[in-house]
Amino acid sequence: MIQKTTLSFFKVLILFSILFFAKGNLHAQTIVPQQLDGLEKLCAGNSFNEFYATFSYVNFPAGTTFTVEILDSANNPTATTLLQTVDLSATQKTIKFAVPINLVGSDTYGLRIKSSQTYASPRFRNSQGVTSFPAYFKDYENIFSINNKDTNATICAGGSITLSVDSGTSSPVNFPNLKYIWYKDNVVIAGQSAKTLTVNAAGDYYATIDYGSCTDANFSSNHVTVGNSSSSGAVTISSSLGNPFCASGTGTVLTATSGNKYQWKKDGATINGATNRTYSTNESGVYTVDVDFGGCSATGSINLQSNGFDASIDVQDGYKLNEGETLTVNVTSDATSPTFEWYLNNNLISGETGSSYTLSVKGNYKVKISQASGCIATKEFSFRINGESAPASVVPNIIKLSGMNPYWNIPDEYKNATTKVIIISSNGDKVLDVVNYQGDWPQSNIDFKNVNPVYYYVIQSDTGEKKGSITVIK
Numbered sequence: 001m002i003q004k005t006t007l008s009f010f011k012v013l014i015l016f017s018i019l020f021f022a023k024g025n026l027h028a029q030t031i032v033p034q035q036l037d038g039l040e041k042l043c044a045g046n047s048f049n050e051f052y053a054t055f056s057y058v059n060f061p062a063g064t065t066f067t068v069e070i071l072d073s074a075n076n077p078t079a080t081t082l083l084q085t086v087d088l089s090a091t092q093k094t095i096k097f098a099v100p101i102n103l104v105g106s107d108t109y110g111l112r113i114k115s116s117q118t119y120a121s122p123r124f125r126n127s128q129g130v131t132s133f134p135a136y137f138k139d140y141e142n143i144f145s146i147n148n149k150d151t152n153a154t155i156c157a158g159g160s161i162t163l164s165v166d167s168g169t170s171s172p173v174n175f176p177n178l179k180y181i182w183y184k185d186n187v188v189i190a191g192q193s194a195k196t197l198t199v200n201a202a203g204d205y206y207a208t209i210d211y212g213s214c215t216d217a218n219f220s221s222n223h224v225t226v227g228n229s230s231s232s233g234a235v236t237i238s239s240s241l242g243n244p245f246c247a248s249g250t251g252t253v254l255t256a257t258s259g260n261k262y263q264w265k266k267d268g269a270t271i272n273g274a275t276n277r278t279y280s281t282n283e284s285g286v287y288t289v290d291v292d293f294g295g296c297s298a299t300g301s302i303n304l305q306s307n308g309f310d311a312s313i314d315v316q317d318g319y320k321l322n323e324g325e326t327l328t329v330n331v332t333s334d335a336t337s338p339t340f341e342w343y344l345n346n347n348l349i350s351g352e353t354g355s356s357y358t359l360s361v362k363g364n365y366k367v368k369i370s371q372a373s374g375c376i377a378t379k380e381f382s383f384r385i386n387g388e389s390a391p392a393s394v395v396p397n398i399i400k401l402s403g404m405n406p407y408w409n410i411p412d413e414y415k416n417a418t419t420k421v422i423i424i425s426s427n428g429d430k431v432l433d434v435v436n437y438q439g440d441w442p443q444s445n446i447d448f449k450n451v452n453p454v455y456y457y458v459i460q461s462d463t464g465e466k467k468g469s470i471t472v473i474k
Contacts, residue, residue, distance in 0.1 A: 031066075031113050031121035032056045040126075042070075042109070043214035044099035045138035050083060054094040055113045055121060064115050068097040070135055071110040071123065078103060105136035107212045134213035140172040146207060146221045148277065153199070153226045153258040154235075156296030160200040161260055163224060165207065172209055179210040202228050224258075235259075235291050235300030244307040246375035251282035256300055259291035282306075308377040309335035311369050317383045321362050324404075327385070330356045335371040342367050345443045361405050362387035363440055384438070395459065399472045401446070408470055409439045410459070419461040423470070426454050446472050 034054040042051055053068050066085070069077040081098040088094060095113075110123040110131050123131040145166045147153060155161050165180065167173050172180075172195075179193040184203045193210060208220040239245055241252035255278050256262060264274035265288045271279070279287070284306045290299050311333035321327060331340065333355070342352040343366040349357070359365065362385045370378045387405065399408050414421070415438060423432035423441065432441050446453055452473045459466040 029059045029115070029117065029119045030057065031115065031119065033111075033113060033121050033124040036111075036124050036126050041134040041136075041213050042099050043134070043136055043138065043211070043216075044103075045141045047141055049098040049137070050096060051099070052094055052096050053111060053113065053124065054088070054092070056092045057113075057115075058091055060115060060117065060119075064117060066093060066095060066116070067114050068095050069112050069114050069120070070099070070103070071112060072106065073108045073132070075110075077112075077114070077120075099135060099137050101137050101139075103135060103137045105134070105212055105214070107134040108132045109135040136211045136214040138209070138211050138214065138216075139175045140178060140209060141216070141219055142170065143219055144172050144209075144221050146205075147224045147258055148255075149222060150255075150258050151222060151224055153224055154291075154293055154298075155200065155202070155226060155228060156293045157228060159260075159293050159296060160198050161226065161258065161293065163197045163199055163205055163207075165195040165221070180207045181210045181215065182207050199226050202226050235289065235298045237287065237289060237300045237302040239302065239304060243302065244305040247282045247284070247306040247308040247377060251280050252304070254279045254281065254287055254289075254302065254304070256289045256291055259293045261292035263290045265289070307375045309333060309338070309369075309371050309375075309379070311335065311338075311379050311381075313367065313381040313383070315383050318386055319383075320386045321360075323387075326358050326360045328356055328358045329365075329367070329383075331367055331369060331381070333369050333379075335369060335377075336373050337371070339370045339372065340367060341370075345440050347443070359385060361385075361407075362409075363407065364438075387439075395457070395466060395468055397468055397470055399442070399470060401472065401474055407439055408441050408457075410437065414459055414461055415439070419459065422458040422460075424456045424458075426456075431455070442472070448472075448474065 032055060034056070036053075044051075055066075057066070067082065068080045070080060071077055078100060081100060082095065083098055084096040086094045086096070110133075112123050113121040125131050126133075147163050148166060153161050153163070165171065165173050172178050178195075180195060182189045182192040182197045183206050184201075186204070189197070197205065197207070199205060204223055204225055206221050206223045208215055208217060235257045238255050239252045240255070245252040254264075258277065262275055262277055264271045264279045266281075266283070266285045268286075268288075279289075281287070281304070284304055286301065286303050288299055288301045290297055311331060313329065313331050315327070315329040319327065338355075340353050340355055342349045342357045344359075344361075345363050346366070357367070364382070364384050366380060366382045368378060368380050387409070395410055395414075396408065399406065408423075410421070415436065417436045419437070420435050421432065421437035422430065424430050452471050455470040455472070457466075457468055457470055
């Protein structure tokens with residue numbers, strides 16, 4: 001490879017020829033490329049792109065500049081990127097240059113010098129007289145993965161499987177012009193250059209990116225051992241979080257042996273839409289997957305267990321609370337050192353951190369149970385407490401925030417999916433616009449300033465429209 005090539009002296013015969021030619025042709029412009037001993041290839045990339053070309057020249061006017069050009073097999077030139085020009089003498093220069101990043105790679109490029117007066121030199125030669133060599137700019141220089149990084153795959157007799165280059169933010173598939181070299185048992189598979197390979201025979205498979213003579217075996221994919229099988233024992237299922245696993249977040253990812261088609265089941269029931277190689281879950285159970293290997297199928301199974309915790313609550317959702325009544329709600333849990341948080345209308349109830357809570361007002365409640373040691377996990381229970389409404393058709397016009405029921409309660413006849421409730425502030429701002437209002441306004445702090453704020457309501461139902469005002473007092 002040309003990397004900071006050490007400069008060598010011209011042979012005496014070459015120097016004599018130049019001097020003789022210059023003496024006989026005092027005004028002839030001449031560029032003589034220096035012999036490039038060891039010239040093999042220009043293998044450029046983002047990690048390295050610096051090369052050197054040294055040449056002699058005579059009879060060029062002051063101010064003449066020179067460029068290194070890469071020539072294809074038809075002598076069509078491509079200008080390189082000039083990095084630096086070093087004057088070795090009045091008639092000799094070295095140019096440091098870079099291969100263009102959009103160069104179409106080839107094994108038959110040449111190299112020459114061209115002056116700003118359009119005079120071009122012959123091609124550079126190495127010590128064997130060779131004037132053609134590989135030149136590539138490698139867009140991707142890294143290892144990559146195939147088959148979802150799985151090192152094993154299975155096919156049935158007469159069947160096949162497709163191996164693919166894995167996608168991702170750092171993947172060669174992001175460079176669609178790249179070609180690949182596929183290997184089976186360390187032998188190149190002829191005619192296969194796409195990012196996928198259909199395999200119908202057992203063996204050891206892997207891929208490299210095709211950069212011609214600049215291909216680097218160190219930047220290859222993982223190896224995949226493809227085997228033959230016709231038994232159900234061929235399918236295995238792994239859990240990304242182990243088994244037992246901690247049931248939290250998005251859960252664990254179950255991955256089956258590589259095949260062509262998949263169908264997942266839980267406790268014997270088909271999971272609709274679960275037809276990928278992987279399946280994410282937060283639930284314990286017996287999971288199976290039917291894998292089609294092309295020509296035959298097999299089934300794998302895993303008894304997935306969670307090491308989280310169980311909990312239950314003893315309240316009836318929608319319980320109707322009588323005036324003056326209280327209700328104690330209890331949570332039972334086997335969590336390790338659990339913590340509890342109770343909420344009313346999505347507002348944390350200060351000071352309530354026990355496994356039970358005695359409530360006295362209606363609203364939407366929620367309790368959150370958390371286990372902070374071992375398997376970090378959280379469970380929530382939500383429930384609604386209803387209450388007695390005011391007499392039929394009488395809409396209250398006062399809300400006392402310090403009372404037993406600090407919400408605007410309306411008759412049950414207006415609590416349905418066909419009734420619309422609108423509340424507007426004295427400034428004309430709409431603060432509520434809902435259908436099926438359930439008596440839970442206000443849910444945020446009211447700004448009293450110096451007076452009790454007044455709001456206006458509109459109730460639109462099948463029987464007509466009711467309007468009025470609401471005064472909020474402390």
